[in-house]
Amino acid sequence: MAIATLPAALGLGVASGLGASAGIVSAVVAGAVAALLGGSNLQVTGPTGILLLILTPVTRTYGPSGTLTAGLLAGILLIVLSVSGAGRFMRYVPVPVVQGFTVGGAIVIVLRQLPVALGLAARHTGMAVVTAVKAVVHFPAHPHWVTVAVAGGAMVVRLIESQLRLPGPFTVLAVATITALAQTAHLPLQRIGHVAAGLPVPSLHFLRFSSLSALLPSAALLAVLVAFESLMAVSAAEGISGDDRHDADRELFGQGVANLAAPLFGGLAATGAVMRTAVNARIGATSRLASLVNCAVLGILAYAVAPLTAAIPRAALTGVMIATVIRLIDFGALCSLARADRGQAAVAGVTAVTPLVFNLVTAIASGVAVATALALHTLVRSARTEPAFHDMEPVHLESLPVSWAPWQTRPDRRMAAYDIDGPLLFATVDRLLHPVKGSQASLIVLRMSRVSAVDATGILALRTTITTLARRGTHVLLCDLRDEHVKIMDAMGVLDALRAGGHLVADAAHSDVHGRAAGMHSSVFPPEHSDHTDTASTF
Numbered sequence: 001m002a003i004a005t006l007p008a009a010l011g012l013g014v015a016s017g018l019g020a021s022a023g024i025v026s027a028v029v030a031g032a033v034a035a036l037l038g039g040s041n042l043q044v045t046g047p048t049g050i051l052l053l054i055l056t057p058v059t060r061t062y063g064p065s066g067t068l069t070a071g072l073l074a075g076i077l078l079i080v081l082s083v084s085g086a087g088r089f090m091r092y093v094p095v096p097v098v099q100g101f102t103v104g105g106a107i108v109i110v111l112r113q114l115p116v117a118l119g120l121a122a123r124h125t126g127m128a129v130v131t132a133v134k135a136v137v138h139f140p141a142h143p144h145w146v147t148v149a150v151a152g153g154a155m156v157v158r159l160i161e162s163q164l165r166l167p168g169p170f171t172v173l174a175v176a177t178i179t180a181l182a183q184t185a186h187l188p189l190q191r192i193g194h195v196a197a198g199l200p201v202p203s204l205h206f207l208r209f210s211s212l213s214a215l216l217p218s219a220a221l222l223a224v225l226v227a228f229e230s231l232m233a234v235s236a237a238e239g240i241s242g243d244d245r246h247d248a249d250r251e252l253f254g255q256g257v258a259n260l261a262a263p264l265f266g267g268l269a270a271t272g273a274v275m276r277t278a279v280n281a282r283i284g285a286t287s288r289l290a291s292l293v294n295c296a297v298l299g300i301l302a303y304a305v306a307p308l309t310a311a312i313p314r315a316a317l318t319g320v321m322i323a324t325v326i327r328l329i330d331f332g333a334l335c336s337l338a339r340a341d342r343g344q345a346a347v348a349g350v351t352a353v354t355p356l357v358f359n360l361v362t363a364i365a366s367g368v369a370v371a372t373a374l375a376l377h378t379l380v381r382s383a384r385t386e387p388a389f390h391d392m393e394p395v396h397l398e399s400l401p402v403s404w405a406p407w408q409t410r411p412d413r414r415m416a417a418y419d420i421d422g423p424l425l426f427a428t429v430d431r432l433l434h435p436v437k438g439s440q441a442s443l444i445v446l447r448m449s450r451v452s453a454v455d456a457t458g459i460l461a462l463r464t465t466i467t468t469l470a471r472r473g474t475h476v477l478l479c480d481l482r483d484e485h486v487k488i489m490d491a492m493g494v495l496d497a498l499r500a501g502g503h504l505v506a507d508a509a510h511s512d513v514h515g516r517a518a519g520m521h522s523s524v525f526p527p528e529h530s531d532h533t534d535t536a537s538t539f
Contacts, residue, residue, distance in 0.1 A: 018059065071262060101228070111356075424459070
């Protein structure tokens, strides 16, 4: 696996603007620290393409020192997240959002790398789509077919290798062959440049306190992406291995310390890599030792051949990186999602398209918002109010303008009973209470035993409905109220407000029968214009 990681780490370092050495340092230092301190036995940590969406603009604006500082701040924020217990909330991110996040990030990275693959100077100003389109438009005027061939060849080899689930030797062989041919034929290709033969001495020389406030938003965005991708990688690996024993908060802590350590040695910010972690699980890794060995072997490989890696054409690494991020997309899962539920496919689509215009955090927020709206729509559709006729002992209510309670075999036409089934929330009140408002009965019984949850809007809407019915002479009986719902209604003053309009007029002589027949926590509310003046509890 270290062999497969080497070209990607070199390419990510170059693409970030910090140089190839930064990618290697990140993979070795951050990978080792996260393996030791993280919350998963299978996680493989290092620089990833997703993080370039944040790091590259920071490098362009603040230089290498700004990128290292942003990584350091992100590490601090990740430790804060871990201490606050934020890791457990990541499991509630909907699957379509995860799929869309991966697709959107991959598309943006490919678009950003397209100018390099075409042999043009990479300009990261503006949206990724605009940059890619400009590169394609200008290519016919200044074609660089050798660069295209090199990038395309490396990409094809990497895709075939990934499809066959090979550990990486063919990619390394392809890059080595391209490098040798470029050197022999003196091809006009841009090289990746100097790679340090060993780790530098740790230092904080890059830290500029004057730029901390300006870099904080980028660092926060970076921390969110690191948390999201690392926990997503852990979940993916556990799906392969069948082992779900991981500590999400400890994983965030490990990633935080790793991102504190990597900048000290001049390394990029790092996170759990989905593809590398999945490969680690597939080849049978069961402990942290596999990740530590990977870091050690990667360091030996990188620093042993450092003089040779400087001659690698940048286009070759660009092709490898494009293929790597394309392989992040699970096309089978996307097709299954589209077939199963169009709404969920729309969530993935929104999350994937949003990064083309905004950033990935906005994409996640948009996806979660759409998923929440769809879930709320499903919840509203499942909530219903049904006429209720129960096979129970009939109860005579002498003091009400009806002959029998509504659960008798032949109910009086002036009575109606309804079962409210579902949560009484702001989104469902209209659907649940509409049949009740339209009833012309003199007595309406609302059975509340199947109300799973309530909120302030639902309770106040219920009060408004009851008082409206009371004004036109309709009695409303609430029965089977749950204790927790009674507490909420009482705390909000709803019961007092309803009783203030008149008093409860159900015949107390029959209260025991009511309790046996319906198991009621009940109150009967008369019309507001009732002649009675006291308020009495009935049941």
